[in-house]
Amino acid sequence: MSVRVVARIRPLLKSELEKDQIVTSHHHHGSDGAPTVIKIPNPKNLAEEFSFQFNSVYEQSATQQEIYEAEVAPTVKHLFLGYDVTIFAYGSTGTGKTHTMRGGKSLADRGMIPRLLSSIYRKSRAIEKSSEGDTTVAVSMSYYEIYNDRVFDLFEAPEKRTATGLPIREAEGGKTVVVGLTEVPCRSLKDFEALYDKANANRSTGATKLNSHSSRSHAILCVKLTITSPTETRVSTASAIDLAGSEDNRRTGNGKDRMVESASINKSLFVLAQCVEAISKKHQRIPYRESKMTRILSLGQNNGFTVMILNLAPVKSYHLDTLSSLNFANRTKRIEVREVENEPIFKGPSRPVTGAALTGATTQRQPLRPLNNGVNVNLTATREASTKNEKPAKAFAVYSDRSKPTNHQKSSPLKRTADNSFLGSGRPSKISRPTPSFIRRGPEPSTLTKASIETLVEQKVSEILAAHTLNAPDPAPAKNVSEEVQRRLDSIEKRLEGQDGERAEGLSYLFMAKQHQARGEDGSALKMYELARPYFPDNEKLQSKIERLKEKLARTRAESEAMPPEKPSSSRTHGKECRHENDGDDESFHDDGEESAYHDSDEDGPSHRARPRKQRQQQRRKARASSPDPLAQRGLAGGDTDVEAEAQPGTGTGTGTLTPRTQHLLDVINTRDVSRIKTLSGLGAKRAEGIVEYLNLAAEAECDTDGTVGNVVLRSWADLTRLRGVGKKTLETMREGVVV
Numbered sequence: 001m002s003v004r005v006v007a008r009i010r011p012l013l014k015s016e017l018e019k020d021q022i023v024t025s026h027h028h029h030g031s032d033g034a035p036t037v038i039k040i041p042n043p044k045n046l047a048e049e050f051s052f053q054f055n056s057v058y059e060q061s062a063t064q065q066e067i068y069e070a071e072v073a074p075t076v077k078h079l080f081l082g083y084d085v086t087i088f089a090y091g092s093t094g095t096g097k098t099h100t101m102r103g104g105k106s107l108a109d110r111g112m113i114p115r116l117l118s119s120i121y122r123k124s125r126a127i128e129k130s131s132e133g134d135t136t137v138a139v140s141m142s143y144y145e146i147y148n149d150r151v152f153d154l155f156e157a158p159e160k161r162t163a164t165g166l167p168i169r170e171a172e173g174g175k176t177v178v179v180g181l182t183e184v185p186c187r188s189l190k191d192f193e194a195l196y197d198k199a200n201a202n203r204s205t206g207a208t209k210l211n212s213h214s215s216r217s218h219a220i221l222c223v224k225l226t227i228t229s230p231t232e233t234r235v236s237t238a239s240a241i242d243l244a245g246s247e248d249n250r251r252t253g254n255g256k257d258r259m260v261e262s263a264s265i266n267k268s269l270f271v272l273a274q275c276v277e278a279i280s281k282k283h284q285r286i287p288y289r290e291s292k293m294t295r296i297l298s299l300g301q302n303n304g305f306t307v308m309i310l311n312l313a314p315v316k317s318y319h320l321d322t323l324s325s326l327n328f329a330n331r332t333k334r335i336e337v338r339e340v341e342n343e344p345i346f347k348g349p350s351r352p353v354t355g356a357a358l359t360g361a362t363t364q365r366q367p368l369r370p371l372n373n374g375v376n377v378n379l380t381a382t383r384e385a386s387t388k389n390e391k392p393a394k395a396f397a398v399y400s401d402r403s404k405p406t407n408h409q410k411s412s413p414l415k416r417t418a419d420n421s422f423l424g425s426g427r428p429s430k431i432s433r434p435t436p437s438f439i440r441r442g443p444e445p446s447t448l449t450k451a452s453i454e455t456l457v458e459q460k461v462s463e464i465l466a467a468h469t470l471n472a473p474d475p476a477p478a479k480n481v482s483e484e485v486q487r488r489l490d491s492i493e494k495r496l497e498g499q500d501g502e503r504a505e506g507l508s509y510l511f512m513a514k515q516h517q518a519r520g521e522d523g524s525a526l527k528m529y530e531l532a533r534p535y536f537p538d539n540e541k542l543q544s545k546i547e548r549l550k551e552k553l554a555r556t557r558a559e560s561e562a563m564p565p566e567k568p569s570s571s572r573t574h575g576k577e578c579r580h581e582n583d584g585d586d587e588s589f590h591d592d593g594e595e596s597a598y599h600d601s602d603e604d605g606p607s608h609r610a611r612p613r614k615q616r617q618q619q620r621r622k623a624r625a626s627s628p629d630p631l632a633q634r635g636l637a638g639g640d641t642d643v644e645a646e647a648q649p650g651t652g653t654g655t656g657t658l659t660p661r662t663q664h665l666l667d668v669i670n671t672r673d674v675s676r677i678k679t680l681s682g683l684g685a686k687r688a689e690g691i692v693e694y695l696n697l698a699a700e701a702e703c704d705t706d707g708t709v710g711n712v713v714l715r716s717w718a719d720l721t722r723l724r725g726v727g728k729k730t731l732e733t734m735r736e737g738v739v740v
């Protein structure tokens with residue numbers, strides 16, 4: 001699979017001023033072809049410029065037609081040869097993703113999607129005509145959005161949605177399918193346009209500070225082509241994705257809901273970036289399973305073509321967002337720092353970039369602050385930072401990096417030649433490749449203190465997470481890691497290995513939270529912990545961590561109103577005392593009761609210390625075992641008595657005797673085997689899947705503090721009546737259909 005990354009700078013909007021433009025396009029050194037380089041000032045030192053190279057760069061004047069012809073049209077022939085094609089639009093809110101993908105109504109404004117469909121229909125007609133009808137091309141499509149990591153069918157009205165969204169399942173051949181997704185045959189461009197317009201009205205949007213009608217979901221249009229000739233049938237899919245805005249929460253003035261959305265968006269974009277990088281670097285394993293979007297697309301699993309269009313706004317009010325996007329798209333490419341003149345405007349790492357310096361006068365944005373939680377960047381140090389051996393003024397950092405950098409490298413001049421080929425053909429230069437700081441910057445074993453062990457452990461956790469995300473073998477362990485550190489790391493690694501699916505998702509939220517917190521970004525950390533919460537519903541520590549963080553944030557807010565802000569980070573890099581201040585941080589959510597790899601056990605609150613984890617778990621299990629009705633006991637289905645069931649004659653209720661029919665139903669359903677459950681009278685495959693999903697969710701909700709998924713077993717007629725999507729009538733039909 002190849003991936004091509006191109007950048008598109010949108011024109012100035014009416015409200016934007018020419019003088020505020022900061023993003024410029026350039027030819028590569030010595031090239032006189034189309035521009036392939038984007039330049040943007042360093043927000044911390046406007047005298048410096050960063051350069052980013054792409055397969056192509058489209059300037060403000062570029063038309064939809066030009067981009068389509070150069071980037072998308074060439075993939076159509078591959079589609080008809082049976083290859084899959086994926087087109088993404090990536091960028092922050094308001095940079096032109098929807099314009100690029102969907103476009104306007106006029107012929108000239110039509111975006112990539114209608115143009116692609118137009119080409120597909122045209123080519124289909126041509127094939128059918130030239131084969132005199134022997135070969136037929138059927139086009140069908142599905143359109144869904146991934147909103148807060150849930151999949152919703154955009155061909156269905158929003159009121160028909162279930163809160164959990166549509167389930168996804170592994171299908172034959174390792175593909176992932178969305179269960180219950182509408183697939184609509186679509187014979188003509190006209191049909192398509194009507195369907196597409198209607199479906200777009202169902203999209204989840206929300207007002208952020210940056211855009212009053214911002215797309216808060218990833219919208220994925222899948223066009224399936226089935227080409228049937230007398231000798232063979234070929235199926236291929238074109239997926240066109242209008243990604244949700246990648247803006248940073250702090251600058252969009254997002255409220256709680258928007259925050260949760262953004263955290264989900266950021267997570268899936270993070271995984272997408274990993275996939276793009278892995279594909280570009282021709283890694284054998286692509287971490288496509290780590291997010292729903294990449295999983296459903298099976299990104300990198302076929303021999304298809306991927307085009308990523310990076311949408312950029314040209315003005316300085318988007319400065320940090322633009323840098324973040326550029327870095328996202330440039331994971332595999334060199335990032336160069338070119339010093340225009342040696343007069344830094346801002347000195348030192350801790351000085352915030354002021355809103356005045358970066359915010360366009362014409363837009364209503366919050367003041368920009370330096371970002372420390374970008375997912376994909378490691379900018380090289382400025383000259384000043386390196387000469388003084390200070391921590392470089394990083395605009396972004398991938399992972400927590402508490403120890404002092406020891407080895408700043410200055411980037412070299414841009415050497416790479418421009419190319420228009422698909423990415424992955426060349427390796428990025430070693431000089432400018434981000435160095436895994438967690439390996440290079442660790443302290444020597446002889447100087448290992450508790451604090452430095454903590455740091456190393458955290459760094460390694462980040463590394464493991466990254467490796468886990470990449471599904472690739474872990475990078476070589478840090479040299480000179482002491483035995484104690486290694487022992488702890490092994491234990492973390494073991495725990496991570498055993499995680500999969502939803503739970504891994506919960507864990508990755510925890511890790512992200514941890515990383516945010518390590519960088520002192522408590523607000524984002526809190527959101528991540530809150531996102532992790534549903535995955536660890538019984539975890540008291542997580543809950544109390546959330547509470548403590550909330551209190552801390554409230555305290556900080558109150559303090560900052562009362563006094564000038566403290567210098568960041570100086571105290572947080574050292575020792576446990578600081579960790580106590582840091583809200584008694586611990587990471588034992590997935591601890592198995594042994595020594596935590598993340599902290600020393602005395603960090604636990606008094607209540608935890610008084611009653612060890614294992615004891616608490618055992619008590620909980622005992623309580624459950626004595627419960628006659630696990631679902632009622634756990635309050636999962638809302639009811640806590642069997643009143644309704646008791647009114648059912650002959651069905652057997654509670655712990656009382658069960659009729660053979662009810663027992664049979666229970667036995668079959670408790671197998672959680674869709675193929676068996678669907679054989680019950682009155683149930684089809686869809687309902688059977690719904691039942692299994694419900695039971696799995698209930699089991700997930702039962703997830704204990706040690707991560708053991710609870711075993712939810714239905715024991716009575718009353719339990720059956722609580723199954724989601726199974727009404728009384730259906731239950732009766734099921735019961736009557738049992739042959740005893």
Ligand SMILES: Nc1ncnc2c1ncn2[C@@H]1O[C@H](COP(=O)(O)OP(=O)(O)OP(=O)(O)O)[C@@H](O)[C@H]1O
Nearest residue numbers: 010092093094095096097098099211214215244245
């Ligand atoms: N190439 C372009 N030519 C003319 N106008 C453009 C272009 N690109 C974007 N715009 C305009 O910029 C504004 C923002 O664009 P758009 O809504 O497509 O952004 P977006 O990235 O999809 O935002 P969001 O993520 O919030 O959905 C719109 O008014 C759109 O018409």
